[in-house]
Amino acid sequence: LNHTVEHFAQEERWMLATGFSADNCHAEHHATILETMRVVEAHYLDSDTTIITRMAEALAEWFPGHANSMDAGLAAHLKSVGFDSVTETLADPSAIQNVTMSGCGSVSCSS
């Protein structure tokens, strides 16, 4: 859970730095997953130990689709605007001027 919180936050920082609106659909998907993970964690701590296995299975099923669509779209977008993910800066900030995206980069938001 901690890893996922950090991972999603990093992607969302990159989105904000490159023209995405804060409430874009990729970030909404992240929020939904985190919400589910927190609920599952609470059930787990409340003694339903098998729920963790079921969540792991569900996440394993969910992850490839997310990585191949939204994360891949974000990566393509970051590359196209010249974003440096190490320094988290744009070589040319004017590359994203007047661009506000609520979608998911190069992929549509259908699920």
Ligand SMILES: [Fe+2]
């Ligand atoms: Fe990701």
Ligand SMILES: [Fe+2]
């Ligand atoms: Fe993502």
